[in-house]
Amino acid sequence: MNRKLPVAVLGATGVVGQRLVRRLACHPWFELTTLAASERSAGKRYADACAWRLPGEPYAGFADRPVVACDAARIDEPLVISALDATIAREVEPALARRGALVCSNASAFRMSADVPLLVPEVNADHVDLVLAQRASGSRGAIVCNPNCTTTVLVLALKPLADAFGIDAVSMTSLQALSGAGWPGVASLDATANVVPFIGGEEEKVEEEATKILGAFTSAPRPAIQMAPFVVSAQCTRVPVVDGHTEAIGVKLRGAPSQDAVVAALRAFRSPFLDLELPSMPATLVRVHDANDRPQPRLDVERDDGMSVHVGRVRRCSLLGIKFIALGHNAERGAAGGALLNAELLVRKGIVS
Amino acid sequence: MNRKLPVAVLGATGVVGQRLVRRLACHPWFELTTLAASERSAGKRYADACAWRLPGEPYAGFADRPVVACDAARIDEPLVISALDATIAREVEPALARRGALVCSNASAFRMSADVPLLVPEVNADHVDLVLAQRASGSRGAIVCNPNCTTTVLVLALKPLADAFGIDAVSMTSLQALSGAGWPGVASLDATANVVPFIGGEEEKVEEEATKILGAFTSAPRPAIQMAPFVVSAQCTRVPVVDGHTEAIGVKLRGAPSQDAVVAALRAFRSPFLDLELPSMPATLVRVHDANDRPQPRLDVERDDGMSVHVGRVRRCSLLGIKFIALGHNAERGAAGGALLNAELLVRKGIVS
Amino acid sequence: MNRKLPVAVLGATGVVGQRLVRRLACHPWFELTTLAASERSAGKRYADACAWRLPGEPYAGFADRPVVACDAARIDEPLVISALDATIAREVEPALARRGALVCSNASAFRMSADVPLLVPEVNADHVDLVLAQRASGSRGAIVCNPNCTTTVLVLALKPLADAFGIDAVSMTSLQALSGAGWPGVASLDATANVVPFIGGEEEKVEEEATKILGAFTSAPRPAIQMAPFVVSAQCTRVPVVDGHTEAIGVKLRGAPSQDAVVAALRAFRSPFLDLELPSMPATLVRVHDANDRPQPRLDVERDDGMSVHVGRVRRCSLLGIKFIALGHNAERGAAGGALLNAELLVRKGIVS
């Protein structure tokens, strides 16, 4: 690649947007050329528009860059990464796709649309061909989505088991980090030394997105996803953790494999899409912990730039057969890094160039 | 009751012991006459032996009382409440029972013994007759236990459903408070902005204790408990909350009742043992919350002196039929208050006087 | 008092307003007759307008009461307690005073006005006569203020020393609780496992309010306050604590008294205004702790319904002579309870009836 591909980030001032900016500041393929945000921010310097909340160098070197509005007519990059809220995404993203842009969206607006691929590249990179369905309906560009952060961690932990055994049922209770709610997000009076046992819309998202991602792509009669045939039941809670969603998962696997067989499958797992060699893919995707008190968000979530998932405490479940703990970085693997990985996939597949 | 019954507290310096002392300082039936603790504390003033960690008046008025060792030969109260660690309880409690004392134990040592009643009075006060089995084997006194704190919250939330519908299976993920580990307990470096996804022995305790408590007492051929016939699968985690265990529960009920029917059963529930009128019984045992973000430990756990349990977010579960959130005070309902309630039950039943 | 005096609360939906409502729900002299809040809340049920964030019974029994707008023309109680933001208070409170109401304001808007008494009744109840100055300028009603929460804790800890020795200089660094910023207040991402070393306007308020409160009331030639002649230097920080401002105080006292003399003065202190016998006055105003790791917000702040202040670690300071730690409940003593105490003072003095 001789020169870097220009990329626009929508929602650049939010907590996911900040992580996108930081990742793009040193990306081997991409050059961040447009920082877009709400009308309120438009025209300001990035440093003035943005309550930067990441450790390290503030504004990742973009302090003086101007912020523009999320106006489809004024954003002409071929590749756009969107960290917009769903309600705004619903308007802006299709307008950009019509204009010809490939939009990698972190928003929930179009995740379950029949012709939108819901991608975690190591899990279902083949679903990307669903963009053909969008183009068949006349769009020059296309929208691809990454799933909800909680879903992302779940499907990455389930993928090795789906491949090795097949899944019949899934139960999941999440202990989700504060950064998943953005900034200002959860009020500190609610989050301090407390649990909030509700996150609006989260359980529904997890339950439906997971079966789409782990479903099968079929090209004929037309490109489509056949949902995976298992049930997912989710309970989502918020806990006083900064980054990292912990998930207590129970799973019913075909053939009722032993605990040892499950651990072996997790350790042996290599993504079938590893040969894509996307720059943001971690070398080790699923880290299996031996210590019985791991993974822990504060100790484990930043490994591999937050792009791996962690599994621990794999053991027998009297109800579903196997239970374990999973952990992943909601704001990186489950948001900024996930959206960026999708952008890399589009380039590798030649869908954008 | 003309005069108060003298009571000894074992393990009086720990966090559960402190709560027992505070409760006994103003109890209508009992007078705290002996504060016992480890050899290390023996001979000291209570204020010198004890790192008091409760809000309000330090030492609850017992600052100057001497602490004695947990020596069965020197404790002659007819009623003893034990907040000892299991390893010490295993030696001291039987010695006291042999000596004639009724021991209400918060320890795990004897909870699953076939002739020891595992009591939550509002749930299974009838199990108390299992002490007859102990006396049959020659003991003048007896040991009765309250369950693990996590179990206590679970069975109190399940009892209305067991009575109204019958239970076929239970899944539970806990988010447990720091006080459940005692003091010093969990290191602050492990607990701050973190989740520890493991609590040694906890899952096993919950899974077996729950079926004993919700089992049936049979008097013939000899006093015994028939375990409840359903499976419980538990995942237990520690979160940065001071007091109050939150539990995400899924339950398969007989007849697959609707969400509305389940809510109605929870609201309508009155303990079958309410007429015991024990002083530490809360007026409302199960509080059902309408707000979708409740119950929350910081806001709800102290109601009713920490003796009620809270249920919220009752809704359909695609896997088991019904799921909901429960919350209870681990250190009161699940420990000090629970042990004291057992002591009150023994008095009311005439087992001790 | 045969019947209770009707009282309106302005800003009843905020975190201070909620505490006022809870206190007034069981007040011996007052009956809460009007709950007022912003236009956005007006017309709603209190339970619908208010994100109740206090432990215990939600809405303190006022769930179904209608909320009215803060419209001076529609609030006709003789006594009004205001928990409004300063910008709104600046308009509403004078309008109410002109209409004849006695307004006890928790807002900062008029605290430093020359004719407004800034009251902590146990410290400077005599300043209340400054309302004469307001009436001299034609107002039928009047405004009295309680100070900023941080100031309140500081002056209560300083008062015994001012009386016993006289003060020459004060240094204070605060570690302030989250509830001082209201709800939603500080974002949890900023507050979790972090310190925010800045609270807008807080240091200036403490530095000037303290010298007004500890100043002298002079009635001639006209009612006025002569500022106390010492300098206060404040550094204010926010820490992850729910309730309770901790203050590390250094003080230069006249005559350079010994540490023992200072402790003795703190212990011996009785407010010169104790005979007012206001219902919300704590029996013990200044609690002096012996343990060197006290006071601590989580353990101490709720004592005496949050109305006492705590002092610990009194010791020699190589710079100013004496240093110590103080703690008080920012939202009770420093806000709701403080405003209510002022209302009680107005009744006791016959200024409102």
Added chain:
Amino acid sequence: MNRKLPVAVLGATGVVGQRLVRRLACHPWFELTTLAASERSAGKRYADACAWRLPGEPYAGFADRPVVACDAARIDEPLVISALDATIAREVEPALARRGALVCSNASAFRMSADVPLLVPEVNADHVDLVLAQRASGSRGAIVCNPNCTTTVLVLALKPLADAFGIDAVSMTSLQALSGAGWPGVASLDATANVVPFIGGEEEKVEEEATKILGAFTSAPRPAIQMAPFVVSAQCTRVPVVDGHTEAIGVKLRGAPSQDAVVAALRAFRSPFLDLELPSMPATLVRVHDANDRPQPRLDVERDDGMSVHVGRVRRCSLLGIKFIALGHNAERGAAGGALLNAELLVRKGIVS
């Protein structure tokens, strides 16, 4: 340097020791050849002896290395870095020095000894010649110390002001992180949503160490330190922060410079010992923040590998002239990194080779 210098770490299993191991795993000059700890750990694999509590790769690659006891007779490296507790350090460190080792100690045992240099290389590298005094008394090796973590942050923030203006008095209130107490350290029940206003011995250490470090080295009649002639008054508190001590500092400077002059001096500061070019020296030693709510531990403390200090909110102080906020990494700059920097200084000066 052709080959790396072998280094032993004492107390390798503690939280400071773990950071030393991690730093030495990739050090340009040093090779970690011995991991020593208490008798209890001796003979175990490092992974078995050590409750590793750092993010990233567990045990930094040393999982299988054997741990040896801190026995002076068995440790023969010329350079030893000690993270021992003071009581053990008091015995082990002199024995090692007598044997010929240069001991860089993080312990408090010998910091104030007249012939032991108390070093922060960028501040007082010239004090290192005090080892001549030790050798004059017959020791072949020597002990050099880094100060207490709180002292380190303080003197690094004061050094530019001492050089530019001269200091007359210092007031400091600290808000200290949990990691400063080691592991298990502070109990989570004490640290959660709380402030502990006492850290044993800390205030005394800060007050005396700061004046030694900022004092002057004199070589005749014999090597000695002349204490800096100003008073330091410290109040030390513990707050629920993982890493990073925040300090609210007031300072009386000679000539009463303006706020602007102080900011300019801080920004212009270059360590007089910068030309030592030690590998662990940060490129920017004092980072001056413009944003009024910075520095914050969670956002700033990890910059520059935790080796810089942060200063913000420089402003007028009505009491001492200037006040500001400082922040530094207690466990890196104030402990592991500080001790390692001293080891590098000894090499650069040719004292060890």
